[in-house]
Amino acid sequence: MKIGVFSSNPYDETSLSALADDRMSIQYFSAHLNDATVALCNGLDAVCVFVNDDVSATVLAQLSAMGVKHVALRCAGFNNVDLDKAQALGIAVSHVPAYAPEAVAEHAVALMLTLNRRMHKAYNRVKDGNFNLNGLLGFNMAGKTVGIVGTGHIGKATAKILLGFGCQVLCFDPYPDRHLQDAGVQYVALDKLLAESHIISLHCPLNEHSYHLINQDSIGKMRDGVMLINTSRGGLVDTQALIDGLKMHKIGYLGLDVYEMESELFFKDHSCEIIQDDVFERLSTFHNVLITGHQGFFTQEALSQIAQTTLSNVKKCADKNMDTTTFLVKP
Template sequence: MKVGIFSAKAYDEAVFNSANPSSEIELHYIPAHLDCDTVAICSQFDVVCVFVNDDVSAAVVDALANHGVKHIALRCAGYNNVDLEQAKARGLAVSHVPAYSPEAVAEHAVALMLTLNRKMNKAYNRVREGNFDLTGLTGFTMAGKTAGVVGTGNIGHATAHILLGFGCKVVCFDPYPKQELIDAGAQYVTFDHLLEQSDIITLHCPLNEQSYHLINDQTVARMRDGVMLINTSRGGLIDTHAVINGLKSRKIGYLGLDVYEMESELFFRDHSFEIIQDDVFERLLTFHNVMITGHQGFFTQEALDQIASTTLNNIHKVAGGETESPTFLVAPPESHT
């Protein structure tokens, strides 16, 4: 069974090779994204393994099916880049990794909060230059502040627990409240209430038609002045132009991003010797109170190991004819016969 792993990096190769002692699966690593230009090489694969910025639109799904591919294996939780209806119509199984060390992303979200708040990056650079002046490094005490968690799935749940540990008042918005968080001291509120009451807002929800541009001019206007906004989920949750306006008006006092709406053109590659053509992204970088990381929230050894293990297990399940699993977004065709 031949598997083409797209958007492959050296660390992908290391963890997948380590997790794949079986000779039944032959792994092929392709550094390029999967898209309409690269799908032609998939005629040699039974399975394609894709990541967050690969293009698995309807046209690509059709091409995969025509090339004889039977399974699209996502090595991530999100699947907004996959046309699931077309995959189902063409008889392709689709699997993902719904839970992999949610603490990894939660800890990164809180790291963004702490770095922005206490200006760790600026302090580090000053001390390296022999400057120990504290002017301009004033932060705020997290304990007692209201932190709003939008989405309390595995990652949002873990983030809420960390913030409760800091002594924050945690308010949450999610259609499906978790009793465990309520018992721990969190409170579920309406989205408007969360926007109006939170000193910190952190986003942990999937990207879909309902959540696209959840943060926009109208929702920014409802936030507290000087709010801290964190997004480690999906870039499309935020209307970047609205956030830039919020930064300029000082409605948003701190912005921490690990994702960006147009990140597929930038992230996971070295552009240090190029002129970046994305003027919106470059404008974000001009603000002193903005911190952007390159979609590294998931990037811990534990998470990588779990992603590789679950992805390979999904491939084995589909090959073995298993038709029911919580990791299947589209079950293998056998489940429909």
């Protein structure tokens, strides 16, 4: 099996190569998969892609013409894949629905705590010999109301951590989790969650229904000074609406591990360049905004599980043993 891994970094090569067997011949490409790079797939049996690769209808058509039979996502989200086109072309599509969900959940909570207690600012002050506490005032997490939008594996793990902090946890999801309810969370309508939560954390997939779920209207329904956390997908929020909400002091704290236009920025070193994204640059000027570069998944445990599930999916496809747990499309 000849497999092409796109958007590859050294840690991808390490984790995947460690688990690959003798049946697999893997080529690693640092470039994103898109119209300009799809020619690299000639002669491959499968392609392995990540969150910012473009697996649109036109790319899939070219993959099919080259004989590629499987698109293996090494992530949970699949908003960048045209599943209908893949089905029509007979290309299997698999993903990694669950990989150490605590990794992203813990990162979301780390963003909350860092923003709340100004850890990043305190660190820089102490490095400069400044031990003044003015401007570092936080609040107790215990007793605060936290809204979790989406209670899949990651949202559920986040809710459990916050229950441990003594928070009141409100959840919104079309499919309530009985175990979470038994643990003490309350499922409510989205508008009620927006209105009552001191902290809102997004953990839902990106699709046509959730695109710009957080917009000018939904931000207007939130508490003044709300904390908003997004570790899911950048397209869940309207970035300009975030900027407006920050300027009006409606949003008091903003933690992002994802960004709507991140494909041009994230997973690359731009430290010696002038960043051309004016919206991102404006967002990063706010003192109450904390942005990380899509690293929520980045733990040893998660990378190992991602590699294991991804390569297992490749084997299952080759053996025609595709299940409904990890395969989104079976030809």
